[in-house]
Amino acid sequence: MTVDPVARGTEHEPRVEAEVQRAALSQLLKGGPLAEALHVVLVLVVAALVWNSLPLALTIGWVGAVTAAAGLRTWWRLQLAQRAPSPEQALRGVRLTVAGVGLAWGFGAAAAIPALGLDEAALTLVVLAGIVAGATSSLVGDRRSFRYLLITVLTPLPIGILLQGHSRPQVIATLLIALFAWGMDRVHRRAYHTFAERVRGAVLLEASTQELARQHAYLDALIASTPVAIAVLDGERLIGSVNPAFEALFGYSAAEALGSNIDRLIVPTGLGAAARDLEARARRGEIVRVEVERAHKDGRHIPVRLSAAAVKAAAEGALVALYEDISDRKAAETAMRAARDLAERVAQARSAFLANMSHEIRTPMNAVLGFVELVLDTELAPEQRRALELVRSSSEALLTILNDILDYSKIEAEHLELEAIPFDLPKVVHATATLLAVRAREKHLELTVDVPPDVPHMVRGDPTRVRQVLMNLIGNAIKFTEQGEVDVSAAVVRCGAADASVHFRVRDTGIGIPPEQLATIFQEFTQADASMTRRYGGTGLGLAISRRLVALMGGELTVTSVVGRGSEFSFTLPFPIETPTAVAPRQAASLGGRRLLVVDDNETNRRIVRDMLGAEGVAVHEAARADAGLAALRRAAGAGTPFDLAILDAQMPERDGFALATAIRGDPDLAPTRLLILTSAGQRGDGERCRQLGIQAYLTKPIARADLIEAVGTVLAGTPSAGGGADLVTRHSIAESRHALRILLAEDNPVNQQVATAMLLKRGHQVDVVSNGREAVDAIRARRYDVVLMDIQMPEMDGFAAADGIRALPQGRALPIIALTAHALSGERERCLTAGMSGYLAKPFKAHELFALVEGSSDGPTPPAPPIDLEGFRSTMREAGAEEAVDGIVRVFAQTAPERLAALQTAARSGDPESVGRAAHAFKSAAGTIGARGLALLLAEIEGAARESMLEHVQRELPALEREVAAVLDYLSNSGASHARSPG
Numbered sequence: 001m002t003v004d005p006v007a008r009g010t011e012h013e014p015r016v017e018a019e020v021q022r023a024a025l026s027q028l029l030k031g032g033p034l035a036e037a038l039h040v041v042l043v044l045v046v047a048a049l050v051w052n053s054l055p056l057a058l059t060i061g062w063v064g065a066v067t068a069a070a071g072l073r074t075w076w077r078l079q080l081a082q083r084a085p086s087p088e089q090a091l092r093g094v095r096l097t098v099a100g101v102g103l104a105w106g107f108g109a110a111a112a113i114p115a116l117g118l119d120e121a122a123l124t125l126v127v128l129a130g131i132v133a134g135a136t137s138s139l140v141g142d143r144r145s146f147r148y149l150l151i152t153v154l155t156p157l158p159i160g161i162l163l164q165g166h167s168r169p170q171v172i173a174t175l176l177i178a179l180f181a182w183g184m185d186r187v188h189r190r191a192y193h194t195f196a197e198r199v200r201g202a203v204l205l206e207a208s209t210q211e212l213a214r215q216h217a218y219l220d221a222l223i224a225s226t227p228v229a230i231a232v233l234d235g236e237r238l239i240g241s242v243n244p245a246f247e248a249l250f251g252y253s254a255a256e257a258l259g260s261n262i263d264r265l266i267v268p269t270g271l272g273a274a275a276r277d278l279e280a281r282a283r284r285g286e287i288v289r290v291e292v293e294r295a296h297k298d299g300r301h302i303p304v305r306l307s308a309a310a311v312k313a314a315a316e317g318a319l320v321a322l323y324e325d326i327s328d329r330k331a332a333e334t335a336m337r338a339a340r341d342l343a344e345r346v347a348q349a350r351s352a353f354l355a356n357m358s359h360e361i362r363t364p365m366n367a368v369l370g371f372v373e374l375v376l377d378t379e380l381a382p383e384q385r386r387a388l389e390l391v392r393s394s395s396e397a398l399l400t401i402l403n404d405i406l407d408y409s410k411i412e413a414e415h416l417e418l419e420a421i422p423f424d425l426p427k428v429v430h431a432t433a434t435l436l437a438v439r440a441r442e443k444h445l446e447l448t449v450d451v452p453p454d455v456p457h458m459v460r461g462d463p464t465r466v467r468q469v470l471m472n473l474i475g476n477a478i479k480f481t482e483q484g485e486v487d488v489s490a491a492v493v494r495c496g497a498a499d500a501s502v503h504f505r506v507r508d509t510g511i512g513i514p515p516e517q518l519a520t521i522f523q524e525f526t527q528a529d530a531s532m533t534r535r536y537g538g539t540g541l542g543l544a545i546s547r548r549l550v551a552l553m554g555g556e557l558t559v560t561s562v563v564g565r566g567s568e569f570s571f572t573l574p575f576p577i578e579t580p581t582a583v584a585p586r587q588a589a590s591l592g593g594r595r596l597l598v599v600d601d602n603e604t605n606r607r608i609v610r611d612m613l614g615a616e617g618v619a620v621h622e623a624a625r626a627d628a629g630l631a632a633l634r635r636a637a638g639a640g641t642p643f644d645l646a647i648l649d650a651q652m653p654e655r656d657g658f659a660l661a662t663a664i665r666g667d668p669d670l671a672p673t674r675l676l677i678l679t680s681a682g683q684r685g686d687g688e689r690c691r692q693l694g695i696q697a698y699l700t701k702p703i704a705r706a707d708l709i710e711a712v713g714t715v716l717a718g719t720p721s722a723g724g725g726a727d728l729v730t731r732h733s734i735a736e737s738r739h740a741l742r743i744l745l746a747e748d749n750p751v752n753q754q755v756a757t758a759m760l761l762k763r764g765h766q767v768d769v770v771s772n773g774r775e776a777v778d779a780i781r782a783r784r785y786d787v788v789l790m791d792i793q794m795p796e797m798d799g800f801a802a803a804d805g806i807r808a809l810p811q812g813r814a815l816p817i818i819a820l821t822a823h824a825l826s827g828e829r830e831r832c833l834t835a836g837m838s839g840y841l842a843k844p845f846k847a848h849e850l851f852a853l854v855e856g857s858s859d860g861p862t863p864p865a866p867p868i869d870l871e872g873f874r875s876t877m878r879e880a881g882a883e884e885a886v887d888g889i890v891r892v893f894a895q896t897a898p899e900r901l902a903a904l905q906t907a908a909r910s911g912d913p914e915s916v917g918r919a920a921h922a923f924k925s926a927a928g929t930i931g932a933r934g935l936a937l938l939l940a941e942i943e944g945a946a947r948e949s950m951l952e953h954v955q956r957e958l959p960a961l962e963r964e965v966a967a968v969l970d971y972l973s974n975s976g977a978s979h980a981r982s983p984g
């Protein structure tokens with residue numbers, strides 16, 4: 001806001017000039033009656049001087065003229081006061097009256113001088129000179145007035161003088177008068193300039209003083225009305241000034257504040273040092289901005305935002321401090337923090353509640369569903385079966401609703417977290433469809449699943465959520481379709497090196513959705529038609545959840561539908577591709593070059609079989625009807641290229657699969673062709689019928705690619721049979737051909753123990769049951785298992801601790817441990833996996849889920865690792881050049897081991913830890929030497945326990961030790977090492 005003074009000067013110029021004029025005029029008018037009276041006095045003095053020399057009339061005339069001129073001037077000035085003329089008029093008046101007075105003097109003198117003597121004339125001239133000289137100051141405001149006087153007074157004089165005579169004194173006097181006139185004019189000019197400058201300076205000074213005052217007032221108003229409290233401190237921290245906001249904020253009046261030390265006034269006790277530090281920083285040139293507390297006069301602490309800076313121009317080290325009241329903001333922050341904490345607590349409570357509720361409901365549901373499934377697999381009276389099926393469907397419905405509500409709550413609370421784990425995508429799609437196949441079969445719907453071979457197998461993502469969405473869409477499709485088919489497909493739309501986008505589609509031929517409902521069915525609790533709610537059950541949550549889940553996984557769930565024709569739901573998800581594992585898909589026989597005919601009225605089904613087997617190198621031919629199929633088989637046989645296999649759909653219009661099979665088996669030309677029947681409506685007794693008809697395989701739709709390939713391979717590897725006796729390949733036989741596993745089940749709930757045990761036994765596995773973590777660890781130590789199923793919540797030692805214990809054992813390091821938990825919340829799997837588990841299963845689980853995990857986790861019973869690494873020992877000795885000593889050492893070990901064991905047992909019985917430790921130590925060294933690592937580890941543990949005097953622990957380990965010693969000796973005697981070159 002600084003203003004250039006030069007600019008301001010030019011801007012003020014006219015005003016300044018007017019001011020100069022005004023000052024000049026007032027100066028001109030200043031000489032009052034006294035000046036005029038002085039003229040009268042002077043003319044009377046002159047008259048007295050020349051009284052004797054001049055004629056009386058002339059003297060009186062001169063005196064009269066001057067007196068009249070002075071009087072006129074006085075009169076004019078008096079008039080002036082009343083008329084208030086313009087400055088120009090006033091100036092003109094001054095000039096005229098001055099000229100009048102000048103003329104009276106000048107002509108009077110000019111007339112008088114010729115009659116006067118030289119001395120009298122000189123005196124007269126002196127008087128005139130005095131008048132002119134006096135006018136340089138009395139008429140300083142106007143050059144012209146002065147000049148008028150100069151001319152009127154002095155010009156007539158030379159005339160008078162020269163009329164007196166032309167001698168030298170007259171000439172000199174004339175010259176002197178001229179010189180005097182010139183000089184006086186110079187004097188007046190200088191005086192005038194000085195005067196004008198003085199006036200101009202005064203005016204400018206006045207103007208800048210006013211401007212300064214204005215700016216001061218402006219700044220004062222600014223500071224006074226600033227809502228921020230301001231205090232200016234001097235070098236001693238004394239308050240120099242404060243504004244009203246300061247007074248209002250801290251409660252001190254300006255009078256109280258001024259001159260006080262700021263520390264004493266508003267800095268709370270204890271904060272003095274910090275305040276001085278801030279001051280020092282500000283004085284060093286930093287602009288300090290901090291949030292601190294300052295004290296009000298009443299002692300209350302006020303949170304303020306303090307900004308302080310040194311005032312640069314102030315030489316005495318002034319400091320300006322601004323205090324902004326931030327109480328409101330702080331209060332809002334505190335309230336916000338409290339609200340956030342509360343929300344977090346509520347969310348935590350909600351999560352915990354969800355977890356508990358989930359656990360409490362799922363645990364009994366597990367028992368219900370598991371047993372129902374088991375009982376349904378037995379022979380039952382029709383009513384019993386119907387009742388049990390009702391129990392099962394009701395329980396499943398209940399579980400679905402429970403899951404929906406849990407999911408919905410989780411999504412709402414933004415607690416739903418997706419997992420990113422490797423999984424087999426085609427398997428998930430097939431398994432999901434298989435789960436719902438029963439329902440489709442009950443409604444006589446064709447459920448087809450199409451996952452072409454180019455869909456990547458192992459991808460990374462959340463299989464549970466993919467399954468959940470598909471389950472919901474397929475479930476809806478079946479629910480809302482009365483006849484026709486439900487097609488499920490997954491196809492690659494984009495495949496890069498590291499990731500792929502897979503398009504999922506569930507299409508039905510059901511009732512469809514009216515266009516006006518299409519937009520709303522994805523909303524929570526919305527169903528297309530209220531009347532349908534009665535006809536078709538449901539919560540209206542499924543699609544809402546599915547859509548949110550698909551969105552979370554990076555896709556968008558969309559629908560197209562035509563009322564009466566059907567609906568199609570689809571979405572595309574991106575998946576990172578997992579590098580294929582070393583385990584190649586099992587294949588019973590090479591299928592390349594085989595010829596196959598698929599007879600199925602359903603186009604989609606034919607295409608699926610063609611795609612699945614075509615990718616294996618099988619030449620797949622198709623027939624849409626039984627007649628056409630039979631004809632094709634006969635044609636091929638006639639041409640000498642019979643089909644190796646015919647896949648027949650059991651349900652076909654006119655002639656069904658079984659009828660076709662009967663016809664085929666009735667034709668001896670077709671005997672070499674093996675038969676596989678695919679059904680979507682399995683009936684009891686079908687198996688027997690197949691055996692009688694000479695059908696080699698019987699599978700239910702939808703069929704997973706791997707199962708179909710395995711079944712076809714098995715059938716083609718066997719001999720074609722014309723009936724009876726031969727083994728029928730079924731889904732079960734495929735499964736059973738998988739090896740029986742030895743499974744340890746750690747579960748405290750007796751009902752759940754029975755459920756899982758019954759399922760696993762039925763599947764042909766061996767199961768040992770323990771009911772807490774400690775027993776599980778002991779069992780692993782005592783026996784070899786292929787898989788452990790570990791409940792997480794168990795008394796005494798929970799699943800996590802048990803997994804830790806098992807992992808610490810040599811035989812437990814690589815053992816698959818599958819966690820069982822009723823906490824189906826997200827993050828649970830991660831928790832299990834980080835705790836060292838290899839898999840995770842949420843209760844209640846279905847039998848097939850359990851099997852998939854248990855069998856998937858183990859590639860069959862691995863041959864037990866030899867208890868002794870004899871080869872390792874031998875190669876070590878070879879490197880040392882002492883291979884020939886190996887057999888001797890091993891023989892001695894085999895001979896002495898029973899004694900050593902006996903010595904250890906005796907020592908343990910005697911209760912002397914020291915001798916136990918010694919015996920264990922010696923035995924350990926011997927075992928370690930020959931590579932019996934497991935035995936050495938056990939002995940090390942016993943030695944450690946003995947050193948700690950924990951003899952009961954030693955006792956506990958003894959049975960395991962005996963078993964391990966027996967295993968080592970067994971191995972040695974079987975391998976012949978203990979007898980080799982034995983002298984005996």
Ligand code: ADP
Binds near residue numbers: 508513526528
């Ligand atoms: P619900 O539990 O009722 O099945 P959803 O959210 O899964 O809830 O579905 C909402 C509504 O969308 C259903 O009630 C039904 O009206 C309609 N709908 C969903 N899928 C289909 C389908 N395949 N065919 C016809 N209508 C469908």
